[in-house]
Amino acid sequence: MNKLTVRDWNLTNKAVLVRVDYNVTFDEKGNVVDDTRIRATLPTLNFLLEKNCKIILISHAGRPKGKVDPNLSLNRVGKHLSELLDRNVIFIPDCVGELVEKTVKEATNGEIILLENLRFHPEEEKNELIFARQLAGLADVFVQDAFGAVHRAHASTVGIPKFLPTLAGLLLEKEIRYLSDTIEDAQHPFLAIIGGDKVENKIDIIKRTKLIV
Numbered sequence: 001m002n003k004l005t006v007r008d009w010n011l012t013n014k015a016v017l018v019r020v021d022y023n024v025t026f027d028e029k030g031n032v033v034d035d036t037r038i039r040a041t042l043p044t045l046n047f048l049l050e051k052n053c054k055i056i057l058i059s060h061a062g063r064p065k066g067k068v069d070p071n072l073s074l075n076r077v078g079k080h081l082s083e084l085l086d087r088n089v090i091f092i093p094d095c096v097g098e099l100v101e102k103t104v105k106e107a108t109n110g111e112i113i114l115l116e117n118l119r120f121h122p123e124e125e126k127n128e129l130i131f132a133r134q135l136a137g138l139a140d141v142f143v144q145d146a147f148g149a150v151h152r153a154h155a156s157t158v159g160i161p162k163f164l165p166t167l168a169g170l171l172l173e174k175e176i177r178y179l180s181d182t183i184e185d186a187q188h189p190f191l192a193i194i195g196g197d198k199v200e201n202k203i204d205i206i207k208r209t210k211l212i213v
Contacts (some may be wrong), residue, residue, distance in 0.1 A: 003176070005142055005168045006047055013109050015054040017139035018044065018158050018169065022059040023148035024078045032080045037148070042084065044145050044169035045112070056104055056138050058095060058156055060149065062122045066122025078114040083211025089114050094120065096134040104138045124155050147171025 020041045025033045032038070048055050062072040078091035090107065092100050095115035107113055118124040123131035132155040136142065142164040144150060149173070150157055160166070168176070 002022065003168050003173075004166075005173045006044065009140060009141065009165070009167055011048065011051045011053055013052050014025070014141050015056065015104070016141050016143055017050055017058065017160065017164065018048070018143045018162070019146045020057055020059045020150070022057075022074060022081075024077065025142040025209045026076060030076050032076065035080060035084070038077065038081055038084065038170050041145055041169070044143065045085065045168060048143075048166050049110060049112075054107055054139075055106070057114045058118055058135060059114075060119045060124065060154075061117045062105065062119070064117065064119050066119065066125070068120045069117075072117055072119075072124070074114055074117050080102055081112075081114065085112070085124040087112070092116060092155045096131065098171050101138065118154075118156050125152075127153050127155050129155070129159055131149045131155045133163055136160045136163035139164065142166045143169045145171045146162065147172050147175040153197065173180065 006109065018041075021037050022041075024035065024037055027033055045055060059074060059077075061077070062069070062075055066074050073093075074144075075091050075093070078089045082089040088111075090103065090111060091115045092103050092113060093116050094100055095118055100115060104113060121131060142160050144157070144166060145168070146157070
């Protein structure tokens, strides 16, 4: 893999901003219906905890269109993550601003902070650099571990790397390796089952793997 990962950098005692994909759904009681995406980030989080990092997690959830929607708050995700890690996760009801900066500054190494839904701010999807700079200002290093969101030209994906050294998390590394093996060394004939919305996002991969000739 020709990209730097968390294994390639001295992260000991660093403040690390981690882009995760916690876009999960909840049942009527507010419980996480499927925590696969949350569990998938645990190897990266545990790796950073072993390095005594201060971890600041950022994610989107749903499509609030730049407005605060309590039903799309990441607060419940923070509680679920606390249970999975068996440690306290500090939740902040915003992702930029004085409260965020103060809380992150006062947090100690080894603590995990989860910021509120990025998409409550319209600047996220507009990829506004001021917003990206505010997020980047919280940490020493940026770790991209949101495989499901890296194709989007948003502030938390392409904006932040303009201001911070950027590394791939262990989940992103794994997904890239799987895709690379398929794309670069595919054994034909083979069958690929590709699901999800927005087929236009998948056309390039389909063409590169010669699934369509």
